[in-house]
Amino acid sequence: MEESTGTQARNVADSTELPVVIAGGGPAGAATAIALSGMGYRSVIVDPGMPVAVKAGESLPPNILPLLQQLDIQHLLQDAAHQTNLGNTVVWGSDDIQDRVFLAEPWGNGWHLNRLVFEQQLKAEAEHRGAVCMDGSIVTGVEGKQGAMRVSVREGIGRAEQQLDACFVVDASGRQSGVLRSLGVGRHRLDDITAVCAFVTAPGHRLQSTTFVEAVQDGWWYAAPLGGDRVVVNLMTDIGLRPKAGEGKSDMLLRRLKQTLYLHEWLGNAAGIGFEQVFAKPAGTACADRISGDGWLAVGDAACTYDPLSSYGITSAIGGGIYAAYAISDALSGNSHALDAYNHVQQQTFNNCIAMLAHQYRQESRFSEKVFWQRRYS
Numbered sequence: 001m002e003e004s005t006g007t008q009a010r011n012v013a014d015s016t017e018l019p020v021v022i023a024g025g026g027p028a029g030a031a032t033a034i035a036l037s038g039m040g041y042r043s044v045i046v047d048p049g050m051p052v053a054v055k056a057g058e059s060l061p062p063n064i065l066p067l068l069q070q071l072d073i074q075h076l077l078q079d080a081a082h083q084t085n086l087g088n089t090v091v092w093g094s095d096d097i098q099d100r101v102f103l104a105e106p107w108g109n110g111w112h113l114n115r116l117v118f119e120q121q122l123k124a125e126a127e128h129r130g131a132v133c134m135d136g137s138i139v140t141g142v143e144g145k146q147g148a149m150r151v152s153v154r155e156g157i158g159r160a161e162q163q164l165d166a167c168f169v170v171d172a173s174g175r176q177s178g179v180l181r182s183l184g185v186g187r188h189r190l191d192d193i194t195a196v197c198a199f200v201t202a203p204g205h206r207l208q209s210t211t212f213v214e215a216v217q218d219g220w221w222y223a224a225p226l227g228g229d230r231v232v233v234n235l236m237t238d239i240g241l242r243p244k245a246g247e248g249k250s251d252m253l254l255r256r257l258k259q260t261l262y263l264h265e266w267l268g269n270a271a272g273i274g275f276e277q278v279f280a281k282p283a284g285t286a287c288a289d290r291i292s293g294d295g296w297l298a299v300g301d302a303a304c305t306y307d308p309l310s311s312y313g314i315t316s317a318i319g320g321g322i323y324a325a326y327a328i329s330d331a332l333s334g335n336s337h338a339l340d341a342y343n344h345v346q347q348q349t350f351n352n353c354i355a356m357l358a359h360q361y362r363q364e365s366r367f368s369e370k371v372f373w374q375r376r377y378s
């Protein structure tokens with residue numbers, strides 16, 4: 001690890017005996033812990049320890065690879081639970097189907113993740129490198145200043161809180177951004193896009209190793225193979241789950257699917273499909289008003305969330321975790337600008353991504369009269 005990051009391992013007792021406490025053990029929290037361990041810092045990951053929501057299958061672009069290599073965890077994607085993603089099949093900007101394969105990418109293929117397995121792998125890797133995982137716990141409050149932070153942790157519902165002393169606190173608690181909220185840091189939301197997700201067994205589906213994206217009047221569909229006949233589908237929309245009177249959620253999604261030009265055929269004729277586990281998830285774009293401060297910083301979704309069209313969420317979580325570890329190390333070593341720089345770079349990255357997203361949405365002009373699309377053109 002030290003060789004791959006180019007960072008000299010250091011004795012944590014040189015600066016402080018206290019660990020860095022990380023709220024959240026998703027991709028951002030685990031990546032931060034792994035990167036910190038390579039720099040000689042101890043960390044404690046506090047996490048509920050069980051998925052609070054069903055995780056929809058997700059895709060990783062090829063350019064995640066150098067980040068995984070930097071943490072020396074690229075082997076995690078070789079697990080049979082994850083599948084190769086050769087690129088995207090899109091119906092976007094015209095009524096034709098286009099293949100956008102990753103052939104020209106210097107890093108090769110992308111991946112369709114088994115999200116739960118990936119999280120377990122990352123956490124196990126963090127533990128293997130020395131992080132302590134407090135599963136079954138949540139962070140409920142934070143106070144103090146750099147080098148002397150006090151973190152309130154509750155283990156299970158109805159249990160008493162305990163206090164952990166920390167040299168630094170990381171908010172990696174995802175969209176909930178529990179630490180930022182306890183510090184009174186607000187969030188500005190750019191939109192309220194909702195993902196209506198469902199799993200389906202679709203024998204004969206044609207997705208193979210690609211992600212399918214199809215724009216429709218009030219949003220866009222995303223479908224990805226999960227292995228065998230299993231597929232995950234998501235309708236990204238502002239409307240959310242609004243079945244007609246007497247209609248179930250699954251019927252509502254099926255009715256909408258039948259309105260697609262191609263996807264229903266690619267799933268092997270929608271008429272025979274019964275959706276399982278239909279649920280809605282917030283998927284909007286937002287950024288914390290402040291991403292770092294005295295003794296704390298936020299990383300991953302706790303800092304910024306990105307429209308899933310960007311496929312940037314996990315890359316941001318892992319890349320952000322690596323940068324967060326450098327910023328924490330620099331701050332604890334006395335560099336007074338390290339946290340401001342971290343805040344600035346994260347905000348700048350967010351702004352750049354928003355501009356790229358608007359550009360991507362503007363490529364679709366067939367529905368330019370529709371509110372969903374108008375909201376996303378600027």
Ligand SMILES: Cc1cc2nc3c(=O)[nH]c(=O)nc-3n(C[C@H](O)[C@H](O)[C@H](O)COP(=O)(O)OP(=O)(O)OC[C@H]3O[C@@H](n4cnc5c(N)ncnc54)[C@H](O)[C@@H]3O)c2cc1C
Pocket residue numbers: 023024025026027028029046047048049050052056057058059060137138139140172173174175176177178179195197234281282283299300301302308311312313314315317
């Ligand atoms: C529908 C949808 C599709 C997506 N598709 C993609 C995709 O294809 N590719 C991609 O890269 N990204 C995708 N994303 C985004 C991606 O899921 C997130 O960006 C990513 O999970 C962020 O990781 P994280 O570690 O920051 O947060 P999370 O994965 O949310 O992890 C946060 C962890 O913190 C825990 N926690 C919460 N509160 C507390 C607390 N108070 N104390 C301690 N722990 C706490 C949670 O239980 C959780 O374990 C998608 C998102 C959505 C909604």
